[in-house]
Amino acid sequence: KENAVTPNKRTKNVLKTPSKNLTKAAQLSLETPTKRLSRLSLKNSLSPSVHQRITNVSKPSTPLQEVRLKLHVSVLPKSLPCREEQFNEIYTYLHARLSDGSGGCIYISGVPGTGKTATVNEVIRCLKKAMNREKLSKFEFVDINGMKLSEPRQAYVQIWKQLTKQTVTWEAAQKLLQNRFTKPKTKRDMTLLLVDELDLLCTKRQDVVYNLLDWPSKSGAKLVVVTIANTMDLPERILMGRVTSRLGLTRLTFPPYTHKQLEEIVLCRLQGYDAFSGETVQLIARKVAAVSGDARRALDICRRSTEVAETNGHEIVSMVDVKKALDEMIASPKIQAIKHCSDMEKIFLRAVCAEVHRTGVEEVVFKYVYFQLQTLCTFDGEKAPNITEALSICARLGSWRLLLCDHSKMDIHQRLLLNVTTDDVHFAIEH
Amino acid sequence: MSVQTTIPFRIRKKNFYSSKDNTPKIDFSNASLRSTPTTRYTPTVKKMVDISSESESNSDEENIGTNNNNIRKTPKRTRRKSNGKDETGSTPPKQIKSISPITPCNLLNQLSLLSPTTKQDKLAPKKLFNNNKYSEARKALHGSLPDNLIGREVELTKLEDFLQDHLDKRSSSSLYVSGLPGTGKTASLSNIISKSKFKNAFKIIYVNCTTMKSASTIYSKIIEELNLNNQRPIKNKKDTIEKYLTQPHKMLLLVLDEMDQLETKNQSVLYSIFEWPSIPQSKLVLVGIANALDLTDRILPRLQSRCELKPNLLHFKPYSKQQIMDILTQRLKEANVLDVFSDTAMQFLAGKVAAISGDIRRALDIGRRIVEIAESQKMMQILQPTNENDNIKKGQVSDEENRVDFKDVRIILNRVYGGSQNADNEEHSFPIQQKILLCSLMLILNKGKHKDINIGRLYQVYRKVCKPRKIVAVDMSEFVCLCTLIETRGIIKLIMKKEARLSKVSLQWDQEVLTAALQDKDLTSDIINDISCL
Numbered sequence: 008k009e010n011a012v013t014p015n016k017r018t019k020n021v022l023k024t025p026s027k028n029l030t031k032a033a034q035l036s037l038e039t040p041t042k043r044l045s046r047l048s049l050k051n052s053l054s055p056s057v058h059q060r061i062t063n064v065s066k067p068s069t070p071l072q073e074v075r076l077k078l079h080v081s082v083l084p085k086s087l088p089c090r091e092e093q094f095n096e097i098y099t100y101l102h103a104r105l106s107d108g109s110g111g112c113i114y115i116s117g118v119p120g121t122g123k124t125a126t127v128n129e130v131i132r133c134l135k136k137a138m139n140r141e142k143l144s145k146f147e148f149v150d151i152n153g154m155k156l157s158e159p160r161q162a163y164v165q166i167w168k169q170l171t172k173q174t175v176t177w178e179a180a181q182k183l184l185q186n187r188f189t190k191p192k193t194k195r196d197m198t199l200l201l202v203d204e205l206d207l208l209c210t211k212r213q214d215v216v217y218n219l220l221d222w223p224s225k226s227g228a229k230l231v232v233v234t235i236a237n238t239m240d241l242p243e244r245i246l247m248g249r250v251t252s253r254l255g256l257t258r259l260t261f262p263p264y265t266h267k268q269l270e271e272i273v274l275c276r277l278q279g280y281d282a283f284s285g286e287t288v289q290l291i292a293r294k295v296a297a298v299s300g301d302a303r304r305a306l307d308i309c310r311r312s313t314e315v316a317e318t319n320g321h322e323i324v325s326m327v328d329v330k331k332a333l334d335e336m337i338a339s340p341k342i343q344a345i346k347h348c349s350d351m352e353k354i355f356l357r358a359v360c361a362e363v364h365r366t367g368v369e370e371v372v373f374k375y376v377y378f379q380l381q382t383l384c385t386f387d388g389e390k391a392p393n394i395t396e397a398l399s400i401c402a403r404l405g406s407w408r409l410l411l412c413d414h415s416k417m418d419i420h421q422r423l424l425l426n427v428t429t430d431d432v433h434f435a436i437e438h
Numbered sequence: 439m440s441v442q443t444t445i446p447f448r449i450r451k452k453n454f455y456s457s458k459d460n461t462p463k464i465d466f467s468n469a470s471l472r473s474t475p476t477t478r479y480t481p482t483v484k485k486m487v488d489i490s491s492e493s494e495s496n497s498d499e500e501n502i503g504t505n506n507n508n509i510r511k512t513p514k515r516t517r518r519k520s521n522g523k524d525e526t527g528s529t530p531p532k533q534i535k536s537i538s539p540i541t542p543c544n545l546l547n548q549l550s551l552l553s554p555t556t557k558q559d560k561l562a563p564k565k566l567f568n569n570n571k572y573s574e575a576r577k578a579l580h581g582s583l584p585d586n587l588i589g590r591e592v593e594l595t596k597l598e599d600f601l602q603d604h605l606d607k608r609s610s611s612s613l614y615v616s617g618l619p620g621t622g623k624t625a626s627l628s629n630i631i632s633k634s635k636f637k638n639a640f641k642i643i644y645v646n647c648t649t650m651k652s653a654s655t656i657y658s659k660i661i662e663e664l665n666l667n668n669q670r671p672i673k674n675k676k677d678t679i680e681k682y683l684t685q686p687h688k689m690l691l692l693v694l695d696e697m698d699q700l701e702t703k704n705q706s707v708l709y710s711i712f713e714w715p716s717i718p719q720s721k722l723v724l725v726g727i728a729n730a731l732d733l734t735d736r737i738l739p740r741l742q743s744r745c746e747l748k749p750n751l752l753h754f755k756p757y758s759k760q761q762i763m764d765i766l767t768q769r770l771k772e773a774n775v776l777d778v779f780s781d782t783a784m785q786f787l788a789g790k791v792a793a794i795s796g797d798i799r800r801a802l803d804i805g806r807r808i809v810e811i812a813e814s815q816k817m818m819q820i821l822q823p824t825n826e827n828d829n830i831k832k833g834q835v836s837d838e839e840n841r842v843d844f845k846d847v848r849i850i851l852n853r854v855y856g857g858s859q860n861a862d863n864e865e866h867s868f869p870i871q872q873k874i875l876l877c878s879l880m881l882i883l884n885k886g887k888h889k890d891i892n893i894g895r896l897y898q899v900y901r902k903v904c905k906p907r908k909i910v911a912v913d914m915s916e917f918v919c920l921c922t923l924i925e926t927r928g929i930i931k932l933i934m935k936k937e938a939r940l941s942k943v944s945l946q947w948d949q950e951v952l953t954a955a956l957q958d959k960d961l962t963s964d965i966i967n968d969i970s971c972l
Contacts, residue, residue, distance in 0.1 A: 109577055118923050178651060212648075224799075248729060256804060298869055299869060299919070428898055
């Protein structure tokens with residue numbers, strides 16, 4: 008065994024010496040990819056950057072373009088309208104926890120586009136401002152997003168990276184975090200952890216969620232966890248009993264926006280511009296509020312209608328533009344698709360409808376549809392296609408997703424399902 | 439007065455001219471005692487006089503021949519400083535602050551909490567809340583491990599006896615502790631472990647199994663804790679531990695928290711761990727903690743066949759109402775804020791929690807939440823009237839002593855235990871399309887022939903419902919989105935299939951609750967009875 012060890016040592020020494028002799032500049036120039044990688048991962052000395060544009064970005068020239076910039080979803084307003092109540096609740100909760108120095112969890116839920124993350128970020132910004140003005144004791148802020156993690160356990164790595172700027176494996180990160188939060192140390196600052204998309208961190212064992220929610224209950228942890236997810240009853244539906252118990256009962260639900268609130272949100276962004284005439288905003292708000300109450304969607308439709316107005320050559324957005332934008336957004340492409348089908352495809356669709364009507368069952372077999380097709384063709388006075396042609400028509404309609412087909416190897420026994428309502432088919436073919 | 443004379447001496451050493459400052463300062467303090475706002479103007483005038491007198495004093499003290507420049511410069515500097523101070527007017531408030539601990543205002547404050555002077559309120563309204571009882575109460579109700587466990591005396595003595603017994607006999611054994619979440623299993627164990635007599639007698643290994651990567655990593659963790667890895671990397675970790683156990687060693691106490699995480703397909707890890715105590719000469723006391731009452735029977739049936747392998751069982755019952763009461767009162771008493779909660783409020787809270795889960799984390803959480811909300815409410819109450827008429831309202835608030843009332847507790851509990859179904863106040867913002875979707879679902883469930891519903895069928899009915907009501911029906915893809923949106927509220931459940939059209943929909947709520955939540959009686963009853971749409 009000793010023999011095996013010594014040559015190794017020698018070889019190492021031999022390999023080392025030339026590099027020692029080199030000057031520093033030469034060493035740098037000889038940097039190998041692994042060295043660079045180690046520098047990147049361990050010391051974090053290089054910050055990642057993106058290539059810059061060669062030319063400057065042109066500034067918006069017309070009022071419509073300016074409005075369009077203002078209406079972009081990524082532009083966060085200074086204060087979020089219609090979310091004052093939720094803001095206050097989260098702010099008082101976090102402020103109390105941070106100033107007390109005790110840990111805790113809060114669970115925030117709500118359908119997409121109701122301003123959950125925006126409100127929480129706003130609260131944290133305010134808390135940071137308070138911290139900078141030394142009205143609040145110092146705290147560290149860490150945020151992770153379940154969507155941005157390739158695997159739930161990568162959460163440990165991300166948290167540790169944001170705390171210390173070191174990248175380590177998740178096992179090591181977990182151990183370090185465990186040490187940090189379980190060993191009582193009085194000097195440490197508070198830590199505020201924001202976990203977005205919590206439901207993606209739930210695995211079968213739920214060890215990541217358990218750990219994230221268990222640390223705040225440790226006396227020395229000084230950790231406040233804010234969790235955000237869409238589902239209102241996630242703790243009861245997915246999480247285990249012991250995780251739910253640790254999550255606690257501090258919960259907050261963001262209701263969908265009503266049409267008045269959506270209108271206010273859009274008008275708040277449009278302050279100082281009168282690019283939208285009269286009740287156009289109201290129409291958009293009402294349409295969106297009836298379906299989902301999603302603010303992102305309302306803003307998107309507003310943006311689209313400014314674009315439509317621009318192409319139409321209007322100075323301000325009129326009702327016609329909004330109507331067109333709404334139609335585009337809520338238009339069903341399927342009817343259009345049926346309208347543009349070939350004649351035989353249309354007859355095939357009618358045959359499927361007829362077969363559905365005859366049997367009363369949604370699922371039909373190709374064989375019987377073919378019989379229907381033959382009858383319809385004789386009615387129309389056209390030559391009926393043979394089975395191979397009919398099968399290829401069927402496959403084409405299936406690839407358009409107007410029909411849902413079985414495997415094509417089932418041949419004439421394959422089952423078909425209409426992916427549009429029969430009403431749609433009749434409507435599209437008659438008009 | 440004596441204090442004031444000593445402080446100016448220091449200043450005199452720094453800048454010369456403060457010698458004359460003595461007199462104004464005395465005036466000043468007197469003025470502040472009188473608490474007349476006009477005092478702020480006086481120092482500026484007096485200091486102007488000082489400066490002129492000072493330059494004279496400088497020239498008197500130093501020799502004329504040394505260097506004129508210096509003489510010229512120094513007064514300038516000092517002048518600037520003094521001027522700056524005077525212009526900003528910062529000095530007079532500073533002096534007031536330094537004296538403030540003895541000021542009559544503060545003395546008055548200490549004398550009577552009921553009626554602090556109006557001036558103080560306006561200056562620092564926040565101080566009233568910061569050091570009041572609410573934050574103390576909040577801290578007292580924190581969910582971290584307490585020092586003394588109330589309501590777990592029996593279990594604690596049982597645990598202690600068990601450990602002591604095996605310590606005396608130097609025999610090995612295993613124990614399985616079960617109980618629902620939040621019944622104090624880990625707290626009791628860590629309490630026992632931290633006792634010095636066990637700490638010295640045992641070599642304690644505490645492992646929380648959720649931190650393990652997989653079940654078999656537990657071995658390497660134990661090896662690490664036992665410091666056995668000073669040799670080369672160990673291949674057979676299990677054998678090393680077993681070898682260690684057969685060798686003479688100190689008594690070993692192995693605590694496995696959340697033991698059910700070690701479940702594997704053939705339970706080899708759990709079996710081998712539970713077999714360790716039966717290894718001859720091993721001195722291992724094994725304590726496993728988990729939620730399930732019958733974990734050892736259910737997943738480890740082979741242990742039953744041999745008596746020496748069979749673990750002792752200890753069950754932690756959910757906390758009773760009285761125990762929760764005791765814990766809450768004890769916590770609050772320690773922080774000396776027992777009067778924040780009224781007796782009925784406490785009883786109600788304890789009764790509710792005990793009836794539902796007996797989870798102490800829950801009780802503490804609700805308690806803290808109530809205190810928080812009461813605080814924010816009271817803060818709003820106090821903040822508003824101070825502007826208008828101070829004395830009357832203030833007196834009222836402090837008379838009540840801001841006790842948490844029965845009513846507050848009930849509101850919170852309703853919000854918590856009503857769950858998602860009882861969220862009345864927000865349901866008014868139910869989008870209309872979602873309402874119609876739910877109504878059509880109920881229509882199919884009530885009047886339809888087939889109760890298994892997929893999205894395609896629901897969409898068909900929905901379209902028919904929309905038509906006579908002159909509502910634009912949404913597209914199919916949009917409709918699927920709507921369904922998922924409703925699912926996030928927990929009202930329906932979708933079982934997704936390969937095709938969205940085929941995914942199954944099932945109603946999760948009771949129909950009565952749902953109709954109440956929709957808050958649109960006319961529309962609902964109209965749609966539900968409309969058989970023609972089916």
